[in-house]
Amino acid sequence: MDSFELNKIAGGLLATLLFTMGIGIVADTLFKPKAPLVAGYALPAAEAAGSAAPAAAAAPAEPLPVRLAKGDAKKGEASAKACTACHAFEKGGANKVGPALYGILDKAKGGAAGFNYSAGIKERAAKGEKWDYESLDAFIANPKAYVAGTLMGYAGLADPAKRADMLVYLRSLSDNPAPLPAQ
Ligand code: HEC
Known part of the structure; x- marks a missing residue:
């Protein structure tokens, strides 16, 4: 092999090396993963609306009248x-840690005699609000979201169907149960 032949081989090797490096650089720029600005994975956003609508904060639920029509007082009682x-549920029941709840549906908010309610409930009472199906549903779903600073130490019942069962039960605790809303 003369030196000319060797030069050709060396040249060929060099060219191949350069070509491979070139491909590598091009591939790097094409396929380089973008470093995220913030470490971690992007999680899918929560489905529900914000705290402005606590009643809808769980899953998108069927309209309340539809849920109530399917409500089961026995399950609600459970x-x-x-x-x-x-809370006492029976007629003439006394206030306990919470106010007595017999006949709570359509009753004035903060209406149990002798119970010292939170400022949040008193505020609603002062406005003349009563516990209708909608507001009971919202309060039971998330007491703290519905009445800021409530004294009710209950986390909330997220399942809209279970809340409907409970509302149908609460409605039954009355001498004269209020009608269910029209669908
Ligand atoms: C750990 C005790 C506790 C539990 C458990 C609890 N509550 Fe209460 N509840 C309270 C207290 C205390 C208040 C008064 C809230 C306030 O003044 O902010 C209250 C208030 C209420 C009111 C408003 C009554 C009124 O006169 O305006 C309703 C309605 C109510 N609770 C329903 C329920 C239901 C339904 C459940 C079960 C799903 C429940 N609570 C579980 C303690 C409790």
């Missing part, structure tokens, strides 16, 4: 066991 730690 989940309302969690309330009896603080």
Whole structure:
């Protein structure tokens, strides 16, 4: 092999090397992953609306009248066991940690005699508000979101169907149960 031949081989090798490096550089610029500005994964955004609409904060629920029409008072009574730690449901029941709840539907907010309500409930009482289906649904879904600073130490019942069961049960706690809303 003369030196000319060797030069050709060396040249060929060099050219191949340069070509491979070139490809590498081009590929790098084409496919370089962009470093995220903030470390971590982007999680899908929460489905529901913000705190402005606590009633809808769980999952998008069916309209309340539709849920109420499907409501089951027996199931509601079972989940309302969690309330009896603080509330009496029977007629003439006394205030406990929370106010007595017999006949609560359509009753004035903050209306239990002798119970010292939070400022938030008193404010609503002063406006003459009553506990209709909508507001009970919202309060039970998330007490703290509905009444800021409420004294009610209950986390909330997120399941819209279970809340409907409970509302149908609460409605039954009356001498004269209010009609269910029209669908
Ligand atoms: C840990 C105790 C506790 C539990 C459990 C609890 N509550 Fe209460 N509840 C309270 C207190 C205390 C208040 C008074 C709230 C205030 O003044 O802010 C209240 C207020 C209420 C009111 C407003 C009554 C009125 O006279 O204006 C309703 C309605 C109510 N609770 C329903 C329920 C239901 C339904 C449940 C069960 C799903 C429940 N609560 C569970 C303590 C509790």
